Amino acid sequence: MRYLTKSRFKLGLECPNKLFYTKKDEYANQKDENPFLNALASGGFQVEELARLHFPNGHLVDDAQGEKYNYELKVEETNQLLQNENVVIYEAAFKYENLFVRVDILEKKGRQINLIEVKAKSFKDGHKEVTYNSEWKFYLFDVAFQKYVIEKAHPHFRVSPYLMLADQLKTASLDGLNQMFRIKKNSGNRTGIEKREDQLAQFAFPEDSVLSLKDVTDIITKIEAGEHRILEDYEFEDAIAVLSQAYLDDRYFGFPLDYAKCKHCEFRTETDLKDKKSGFEACFKKQLGWKEDDFKAPNAFEIWDFRRWKYLTEKGKLKLNEIEDEEFGANKPKVVGLSRIERQLIQKHKALRNENTSHIDVTGLRDEIAKWTPPYNFIDFEASTVALPFYRGQHPYEKVVFQFSHHIYHEDGRVEHANEFINVNPGEFPNFEFIRALKVALEGNTGSVFQYSPYENSTLNQVKAQLEVSLEDDRESLIDFIKSLTTPPKSNDYKGEIWHAEREMIDLCEVIKAFYFNPYTKGSNSIKALLPAIFKNSDLIKEKYSQPLASINVTSKNFPSHYRWLRMINGEIEDPYKYLDKPFSDWNADFERKSDIEEINDGGAALTAYGLTQYSDMTTVERDRLRKALRKYCELDTLAMVMIFEHLQDVASQ
DSSP: OOOBOHHHHHHHHHOGGGGGTTTOTTBOOGGGGOHHHHHHHHHHHHHHHHHHHTSOSOEEOOOOTTOOOOHHHHHHHHHHHTTSSEEEEEEEEEEETTEEEEEEEEEEETTEEEEEEEEEEEEBTTTBOOOSSTTTHHHHHHHHHHHHHHHHHOTTSEEEEEEEEEETTOOOSSTTTGGGEEEOTTOOSSSOEEEOHHHHTTOOTTTTOSEEEEEOHHHHHHHHTTSSOSSTTSOHHHHHHHHHHHHHTTOOOOOOOOHHHHTTOTTOOOGGGTTSBOHHHHHHHHHHOOOHHHHHSOBGGGSTTOOOHHHHHHHTOOBGGGSOGGGGOOOOOOSSSOOHHHHHHHHHHHHHTTOOSOEEOHHHHHHHHHTOOSSEEEEEEEEEOOSSOSSTTOOTTOOEEEEEEEEEEOTTSOEEEEEEEEOOOTTOOOHHHHHHHHHHHHTTOOOOEEESSTHHHHHHHHHHHHHHTSOOTTHHHHHHHHHTTOOOOOOTTOOSOOOOOTTOOEEHHHHHHHHEEOGGGTTOOSHHHHHHHHHHHOHHHHHHHTSBGGGTTBOOSSSOTTOBSOOEETTEEOOGGGGSOOTTTTOOTTSOOSOOOOOOOSHHHHHHHHHHHTOTTSOHHHHHHHHHHHHHHHHHHHHHHHHHHHHHHHHHTO
8 A cells, every 4th residue: 555644745735746756766856865954854853852741651653673664553553542531642643545644742632632743843923923824834734634634534533733843932941952862873763862861850841841832723724624725726635635546546646847846856866866767857758748858958947046937837938948038037237246137148148058158247346356355354154053952041943153264365375274163062052152263363354254145144143142142241342343244134024233344244155146157057156066167167276276285375274284175087176075084984883973974064964063062971082073074174165265266366357
């Protein structure tokens, strides 16, 4: 029997065609390889374990190690437990026809069942409230589906639906809440969590928890009545029926393509997954009759910040040679630099002409560079945001900033890795020490300060908010320092202070958008896409950074003088992040590790690594290895900004 589970139901709501490709080894699935999603999944398991403490003495319908998943056995065990007058069940299993659900927490009192779906997602009364909108609708349909299956399997029960969420109005009552729920390496149970029972004994539930229960009965009732729909042609029960039948038959649904959804389809293949089939391509072959060559032709998916997906879907246009310039939308020229539409059209025409030369607004770029003041400072931060706080007094998802790297590009061309900061010591809230170290680093000169994307700006503003409610003796000077660099938050609900930074950080990403387009980026402006694109077009960067550090006047705090940042393989520059050290490559297998992370070469891995370092019983050796790997990763991030800066200087001077 092919069972439509709640996760598969949600997938079918996103796009019914996806049901045909899911859980098939031959098809690529990008979500399986996403480090950020994996980190978020780990946080979800932790939240689920905390939620269970709100409903103690529950019975777990567990997955035995080595056991082939047995739907019938789970349902039978659940039904036996439901014979109790009052009972709490974790992972209760219900089946109706080919529908199958596991309920995170089920509370039975007589004929009343409280269905509690636990999510690591946060809410805040009056601001980030649970309502039926794009942010919450899939979670709510998930709950509605569970309620439907329970009621069909047990029509004599009354079912009330709830969400249990991280409550941003609450704060942790003591240090180390996050570390009391450990992700277990190679765990055989479903969640892979080990609870620190000795420490949890200090908590009182629900008073000390950062989770809250939210009654969603009214919204679920409207979903059941057809007032809310995701698949517009189907009411709720009809949607269940057609999706369950398609999955049971293992049949391709043939749901009409929606290019806005296709763009982000997880069943697209990337370079490292080319040994897998592409569900995305299969859909286009079946519905549009595309051949292999059609996928090689430039298409709108590659266009940066394209927004007219509904129009293209209606017109049946996707290839760039089919889309007229005026179909990109009305142009709204910017005062300085390229407008969004101008940039899109440049990308379109370069793609159609198969041109790989960069488009540079030399005059505009020169004028922009002329505003900058040497020496030039480049900063990058690493931070953690988790549902269960690390420290007393923290809200869920409140930012912990544990690291920065700082490079200086001097007027004489010397590149100095001038400063760095990292604090991964367990139990030590790093944010204020972080901002003091950054203040010392940047007050060493009056040059321009660069970030890449607004992340550093928003992070500093969050530290500012933390300082404002702190008792730090130097908080006023630290707040003034932050205000000298940042612009105020731009969110619609921000009602706070407005200020004008004396040394406002320059966003290199915005400079790129305004004055520079490199076809090799395929429209992406992320630093991970831009850097290899620059390697292809810049002889200066290739020649300079292919040499040892000592010979190019570049200093480093973490790499030896003979280290080469760029390596050539078969005539192509390799991704320098690929060659960052694996911290445990030579680890003695006889010594247990608290972490199972193998390398730190992206933000998701850095976030995960910080959480691991907070285990108080981690050995000094293991924590030092993670610290060393984090330092190298962050240093490369700021040096990447320096490389981009040097390239911009070079093209502006030609």
